[in-house]
Amino acid sequence: MADRPRNQNGVVWLVAWRELRDQLRDWRIVFPMVFLTLILPFLADFGAMLALDFTTKYGTPLIAERLVPFLLMVVGYFPITVSLVIALESFVGEKERGTIEPLLASPLKDWQLYLGKLLASTITPLFTSYLGIGVYLLGLIYQGIALPDANRMAQTLILTTVQAFLMVSGALLISTQATSVRASNLMASFIVIPMAILIQGESIMLFWGNDQILWLAVLGVTILAVLLVRVGVAHFQREALLGREIDVLNLRWIGRTFWRNFRAGAANPWSWYRDAVLHTVRKLRASFWALILMGAGSIAFGYGWVLDNSQDILRALPSGELSGLFAAGMPEVSVSFAFIWGHNLRAILVILLLGLFSFGVLGVLMYLLNMGVIGAVLALFSVQGASPVLVALYGILPHGVFELAGLILSSAAIMNIGIVLVTPRPQQTLGEVLLETIADWARVGVGLVLPLLTIAAAIETWVTPELLSKLILPG
Numbered sequence: 001m002a003d004r005p006r007n008q009n010g011v012v013w014l015v016a017w018r019e020l021r022d023q024l025r026d027w028r029i030v031f032p033m034v035f036l037t038l039i040l041p042f043l044a045d046f047g048a049m050l051a052l053d054f055t056t057k058y059g060t061p062l063i064a065e066r067l068v069p070f071l072l073m074v075v076g077y078f079p080i081t082v083s084l085v086i087a088l089e090s091f092v093g094e095k096e097r098g099t100i101e102p103l104l105a106s107p108l109k110d111w112q113l114y115l116g117k118l119l120a121s122t123i124t125p126l127f128t129s130y131l132g133i134g135v136y137l138l139g140l141i142y143q144g145i146a147l148p149d150a151n152r153m154a155q156t157l158i159l160t161t162v163q164a165f166l167m168v169s170g171a172l173l174i175s176t177q178a179t180s181v182r183a184s185n186l187m188a189s190f191i192v193i194p195m196a197i198l199i200q201g202e203s204i205m206l207f208w209g210n211d212q213i214l215w216l217a218v219l220g221v222t223i224l225a226v227l228l229v230r231v232g233v234a235h236f237q238r239e240a241l242l243g244r245e246i247d248v249l250n251l252r253w254i255g256r257t258f259w260r261n262f263r264a265g266a267a268n269p270w271s272w273y274r275d276a277v278l279h280t281v282r283k284l285r286a287s288f289w290a291l292i293l294m295g296a297g298s299i300a301f302g303y304g305w306v307l308d309n310s311q312d313i314l315r316a317l318p319s320g321e322l323s324g325l326f327a328a329g330m331p332e333v334s335v336s337f338a339f340i341w342g343h344n345l346r347a348i349l350v351i352l353l354l355g356l357f358s359f360g361v362l363g364v365l366m367y368l369l370n371m372g373v374i375g376a377v378l379a380l381f382s383v384q385g386a387s388p389v390l391v392a393l394y395g396i397l398p399h400g401v402f403e404l405a406g407l408i409l410s411s412a413a414i415m416n417i418g419i420v421l422v423t424p425r426p427q428q429t430l431g432e433v434l435l436e437t438i439a440d441w442a443r444v445g446v447g448l449v450l451p452l453l454t455i456a457a458a459i460e461t462w463v464t465p466e467l468l469s470k471l472i473l474p475g
Contacts, residue, residue: 011108015116016123023086023124037079037128041136044071049143066207068140069148069156073206075136076160077199079128080167081192087121087171088184096181104238114172114236118229122168129160152206155214159202162221167191169228176236177430194357220361227359230422235430257432261439277447280413280440287412287419291364295371295408302375303388310383341457344403348410348449352441355411360418367411394467399460406452413441 024030047067094100103113133156140147148156170191171184178184198221205214264279266272281288306313347370355363374396378388417437425433 011112012116012119015103015108015113016119019090019117019120020123023120033079033083033124033128034131036082037132038135040078041075041132041139044075044136044139047071049145068145069152070203070206072133072136072148072153072156073159073199073202075132076129076156077163077195079132080125080160080164081195083125083128084167084171084188084191085185086124087168088175088188089181090117090121090172091175092178092184093175093181110236110238111233113238114176114233118169118172118232121172122165125164125168126161129164133157133160155218158218159214159221162218162225163195163198166221166225166228167195169225169232173228173232176232220365223361224358227361227418227422231359231430234422234424235433237426254435257435258439258442261436262443264443273447277443280443281409281448283440284409284412284416284444287415288408291367291408291411291415294364294368295404298368298371299375299378302372303379303382304375305372306376306379307383310379313380314383335461337457337461340460341453344406344453344457345450348407348445348453351411352414355414355417356438358418359421360415363414364411367407370407390471394471395464398464398467399456401456402452402459403456406449406456409444409452410441410449413444416440 091100094103108116137147147153171188174184174187174191178187198217202214202217205217263272264276266276347366351363351366354366355361378391378396381391382388417434417440420433420437421430428436
């Protein structure tokens with residue numbers, strides 16, 4: 001019995017070795033990857049040298065210093081995109097070639113087969129990425145350009161590794177769901193484009209020199225990669241892979257499935273509220289209370305961060321801006337009910353979209369950001385001598401009771417999407433699970449969040465300004 005886990009892991013490596021052997025046997029795969037991987041570092045070295053000469057000439061060496069690790073990140077990212085085709089055709093390619101039936105007929109378990117393919121599809125992109133990074137660093141040494149410091153090197157290498165796992169796990173998931181190599185290659189844009197945007201964000205952090213945010217990016221990408229692997233393992237079914245010949249966009253089936261889950265068998269609006277909506281809320285209890293605790297922590301963090309950096313923040317603001325604001329008590333700002341209601345609704349929808357693309361992670365981060373802003377605003381009032389408790393009671397609590405409740409409920413439903421997606425459901429396809437969770441979010445959104453946001457917008461429009469006008473702020 002003690003040898004069983006080791007034997008099972010050995011089977012995973014056997015599958016991976018079979019895949020690697022097939023990849024390395026085909027020169028049409030190996031030659032383009034190695035050739036393109038070796039070209040880019042030389043171009044990056046040449047670009048770094050030109051940048052150093054240009055910035056030194058005009059007295060801005062800091063830009064070139066930050067450009068070197070940025071090019072290191074690009075050199076590590078580019079070979080992964082080239083090698084991504086291996087993961088994209090891993091399952092569906094073998095299905096088209098007719099070589100997957102013997103593998104699927106073997107006594108391998110689904111998770112062993114999937115993880116073996118994942119390892120084989122990750123090793124090659126990582127090897128080419130590290131090869132490109134090595135050539136780039138050798139070029140820097142040859143040209144006498146200073147290498148990035150140890151911390152920056154560690155960040156870049158770890159980011160490259162976890163981004164490779166993220167992209168490959170996403171491509172492998174696409175390969176299990178697609179019915180043709182052509183379809184999987186077209187769907188690769190849903191991986192490459194978001195990753196390119198992520199690289200742009202990371203490059204901004206590099207040029208700012210913000211190490212803490214970069215380490216948070218490493219943590220975020222790692223979480224997304226683990227969740228993608230978990231989703232793939234949870235929803236991989238060899239029977240579905242063999243039985244699915246062609247995908248048809250059946251809008252009628254999508255609409256019927258969504259409506260069936262949204263309605264939940266209710267005969268009238270009252271029974272829908274009593275049974276379906278409240279049943280969904282009960283399912284979200286754990287996520288709801290977890291978000292309340294995380295939100296309180298985010299408010300405390302935002303409050304403390306502003307207090308710790310209050311002098312720098314005040315120096316960055318135009319002279320007298322905050323003083324003038326507080327001296328006026330509160331400026332008369334005419335904000336309509338429709339504007340406030342629409343703004344809150346857009347925020348909820350943005351959190352939903354971000355959550356759908358990240359298994360709830362980005363949606364929860366946006367929620368925490370909103371809560372952190374509340375703490376930061378209260379701290380700004382405190383810095384100017386106002387009571388943050390009174391500001392919260394007069395300016396936030398009246399409408400915030402309803403608005404924050406709606407935000408937490410919506411975010412809990414989005415978190416639930418990620419939880420359900422990574423939970424194995426052999427009797428359902430990935431599309432059915434996704435439609436069910438979106439219907440849960442819509443049920444809570446229509447039944448509770450929308451009314452709460454409407455009440456909050458009404459109070460914020462006609463009640464909160466009156467209360468704030470009675471609050472005497474320090475001049």
